[in-house]
Amino acid sequence: MQAFYFVMLCVISFFALVFPNGFFCLADDTNRETGSLCDKADKNPVNEDTFQTNLKTLLDSLASNVVDSHGFYQTIVGKKPNRLYGTILCRGDISANNCFNCVLNSTRVSSNDCPKSRDVTIWFRWCFLRYSNESFFGDMQGTATAITNETDIDDPSLVSQGLSFMSGVAAAASEKSFMFHTEVLNFNQSEKRYGMTQCTRDISRKDCRRCLDAQLVNFETFIGNKRRWEVHGLNCFMWYDDYQFYSNVSTLLSASWRLSSCRSLVSGITVVVSAALLIVF
Secondary structure, eight states, rough: HHHHHHHHHHHHHHHHHOOOOOSSSSOOTTEEEEEEEEOOOOOOOOOOHHHHHHHHHHHHHHHHTTTTTTTTEEEEETTTTTTTEEEEEEEETHHHHHHHHHHHHHHHHHHHHHTOSEEEEEEEESHHHHHEOOTTTTOOOOOOOEEOOOOOOOOOOHHHHHHHHHHHHHHHHSTTTTTTEEEEESSSSSEEEEEEEEETSOOOOHHHHHHHHHHHHHTTHTTTTBBBBEESSSSEEEEEEEEEOOOOOOOOOOOOOOOOOHHHHHHHHHHHHHHHHHHHH
16 A cells, blocks of 8 residues: 555656646636627628638647747738738636647637638637737727626625725736736635736737726726626736636746647656556565
8 A cells, every 4th residue: 555655646746847737638627718709791801712711820820839939929821901810818827738728719619600700809718819800919909898797796895905906916917027917815814805917918018007907997887896707808808706716826937838748648657657666666
């Protein structure tokens, strides 16, 4: 029995060292689609075959490059009038594998739900996809959607503190290199609130702050008295909850932020277990 425990300890240690951002081969099932925008109007008609070819190339490029670009990637495909602009952003606290899987999910949703649309936005909890036949890179835009539960009312004495807290989280994100920030608000020993903010990295720090502040103002009536809510925009995003829904640290800055495969995982387990058995026996 002691030998068994020793082997298991070796396996766990291997996981912790080699896969510090998580070592599961499948994406966590807490990810979900939170909204979408599909512009059905085609103001500048293009050749459909060329559009579909460019769209496939664009989506493949976004999925292939987002991890190497630490969770944010933009690209342009094709020539006018068939040119497409695309961007993808992963939430700053998720692993490389979860980022990649979320991107695949978002591109699949866009292809299924908006097959002929020229301006598409897909929001998931863990990632954000947008593409258009008109350039939007670097332009701060105010379109956003808020998600909450109408019956999830917070303690009135905590509401104003929560909004002020999120304003501070917004300010901090705009100063970070990846424009991503998490923070904890301690009301007392038993009451805590958790906040997270993030901006797309093609806008300026000033526009990041303006974007987040505008969300707080525009949705204050809708989210102000709730204990949990999310706001998803085209350039900035906010999350507020009464439990820690995010990882403890940003994984974007980690040198080990990379995809891990099930094959390498199994090989690693085999090596570690074999070595442990040799030591024991």
